[in-house]
Amino acid sequence: xxxxxxxxxxxxxxxxxxYVHIGCTPNFTGIEIYGGDLGTSMKTxxxxxxxxxxxxxxxxxxxxxxxxxxxxxxxxxxAGLFASANETRGTADPNFTGWGRSPGDxxxxxxxxxxxxxxxxxxxxxxxxxxxxxxxxxxxxxNIGLHTRIYFEDEAAANxxxxxxxxxxxxxxxxxxxxxxxxxxxxRFDIHLQGPDETIFFDI
Amino acid sequence: xxxxxxxxxxxxxxxxxxxxxxxxxTPPYKTSIKRSPQAALLSFPSTLSExxxxxxxxxxxxxxxxxxxxxxxxxxxxxxxxRIIVHGRVLDENGRGVPGALLEVxxxxxxxxxxxxxxxxxxxxxxxFGGCGRTITGADGSYEFRSIQPxxxxxxxxxxxxxxxxxxxxxxxxxxxxxxITQMYFEGDPHIKLCPIVxxxxxxxxxDALTAPLDMNRTVPMDSRAFxxxxxxxxxxxxxxxxxxxxx
Numbered sequence: 001x002x003x004x005x006x007x008x009x010x011x012x013x014x015x016x017x018x019y020v021h022i023g024c025t026p027n028f029t030g031i032e033i034y035g036g037d038l039g040t041s042m043k044t045x046x047x048x049x050x051x052x053x054x055x056x057x058x059x060x061x062x063x064x065x066x067x068x069x070x071x072x073x074x075x076x077x078x079a080g081l082f083a084s085a086n087e088t089r090g091t092a093d094p095n096f097t098g099w100g101r102s103p104g105d106x107x108x109x110x111x112x113x114x115x116x117x118x119x120x121x122x123x124x125x126x127x128x129x130x131x132x133x134x135x136x137x138x139x140x141x142x143n144i145g146l147h148t149r150i151y152f153e154d155e156a157a158a159n160x161x162x163x164x165x166x167x168x169x170x171x172x173x174x175x176x177x178x179x180x181x182x183x184x185x186x187x188r189f190d191i192h193l194q195g196p197d198e199t200i201f202f203d204i
Numbered sequence: 205x206x207x208x209x210x211x212x213x214x215x216x217x218x219x220x221x222x223x224x225x226x227x228x229x230t231p232p233y234k235t236s237i238k239r240s241p242q243a244a245l246l247s248f249p250s251t252l253s254e255x256x257x258x259x260x261x262x263x264x265x266x267x268x269x270x271x272x273x274x275x276x277x278x279x280x281x282x283x284x285x286x287r288i289i290v291h292g293r294v295l296d297e298n299g300r301g302v303p304g305a306l307l308e309v310x311x312x313x314x315x316x317x318x319x320x321x322x323x324x325x326x327x328x329x330x331x332x333f334g335g336c337g338r339t340i341t342g343a344d345g346s347y348e349f350r351s352i353q354p355x356x357x358x359x360x361x362x363x364x365x366x367x368x369x370x371x372x373x374x375x376x377x378x379x380x381x382x383x384x385i386t387q388m389y390f391e392g393d394p395h396i397k398l399c400p401i402v403x404x405x406x407x408x409x410x411x412d413a414l415t416a417p418l419d420m421n422r423t424v425p426m427d428s429r430a431f432x433x434x435x436x437x438x439x440x441x442x443x444x445x446x447x448x449x450x451x452x
Contacts, residue, residue, distance in 0.1 A: 124216065134380055
């Protein structure tokens with residue numbers, strides 16, 4: 001016998017189920033409470049940097065849009081600083097929360113985030129990472145929330161030396177992590193849970 | 205300075221134990237089949253993007269946000285069902301309480317019906333029950349909700365699958381890496397061992413970790429029974445060694 005480690009184990013995940021919106025965006029479902037849903041707006045006043053819109057749809061393995069997903073994003077401000085208690089490198093833009101939550105459109109499943117282009121943030125070894133947004137997807141049928149990252153197709157130089165993007169074995173899958181600017185100026189970031197265009201998901 | 209006097213450095217998040225957590229593809233839970241990634245996850249140590257998280261303050265909470273019996277009820281009315289208190293602590297894997305964690309809960313009413321336009325179960329809605337609540341943990345990671353015990357309900361999967369009574373929990377800790385959604389079950393529910401969603405859990409220990417015992421010590425006599433549900437989020441590595449960059 002050896003001494004017990006006495007570490008606790010992370011609570012096991014369970015699916016968010018079909019009614020995650022009751023708990024996380026109740027006003028979206030018609031339950032008027034709390035004075036509004038959290039994460040609806042990422043801006044509380046005039047923000048620094050370039051304001052952008054990101055739209056996308058989460059697709060299942062048959063190509064059908066999910067209409068019961070919830071997507072959250074988390075990112076630094078335009079200067080690369082997080083509005084977080086754990087941010088020690090400076091003070092983030094006070095009018096930018098960095099966090100957004102979207103239930104997706106109830107009919108089309110399309111999610112929308114009105115945000116700012118994130119600044120670059122260092123990797124643990126000090127190298128700079130390409131500008132990116134962290135995303136987390138939950139829904140009925142997803143047993144444990146899926147982490148991925150939104151990088152930007154128009155940041156080719158930064159992407160080419162990013163510590164994570166350059167370490168991906170299947171470079172032909174990297175485009176699944178790139179938001180693509182549309183003719184109207186907004187970015188498109190569709191998420192494919194399965195299939196030939198399956199998005200790269202992270203264990204991070 | 206001896207190591208005993210040195211403050212521990214906070215390192216990256218302890219990797220998620222994928223042998224303990226459920227798989228993405230669990231065919232008895234049919235919806236997972238076309239919603240599960242098939243390629244390997246890309247494993248990387250956590251970075252600032254995952255080691256930070258938005259700030260939620262107690263100031264944003266209304267006085268009834270954590271009281272599901274009353275937070276959607278007409279004045280003077282209350283939700284129908286067995287009155288319960290759900291309480292516990294949010295801890296990290298190192299056993300430390302997680303203060304300031306945002307907990308959001310949602311559940312069916314006492315008849316097993318959710319307040320949602322896509323929900324078609326024949327059990328009636330309770331006009332005084334919305335089915336959602338939220339709170340933020342205290343300095344020691346503790347929290348408490350008041351609610352009614354939800355009912356079990358049938359769901360389309362197999363021909364005759366029923367969910368055990370459960371409360372959904374969404375938990376936001378100090379780092380985006382800790383983000384978690386799970387479900388709390390009730391001690392003694394015979395549906396637990398029959399449910400395909402509970403069945404994705406790999407061990408009895410994992411099922412037990414999501415099953416809240418009756419806690420008579422917190423019961424309010426002549427008012428509410430209590431169930432205790434502790435939640436564990438990922439922890440961060442602690443190290444005294446300085447000659448190593450944080451997070452690696």
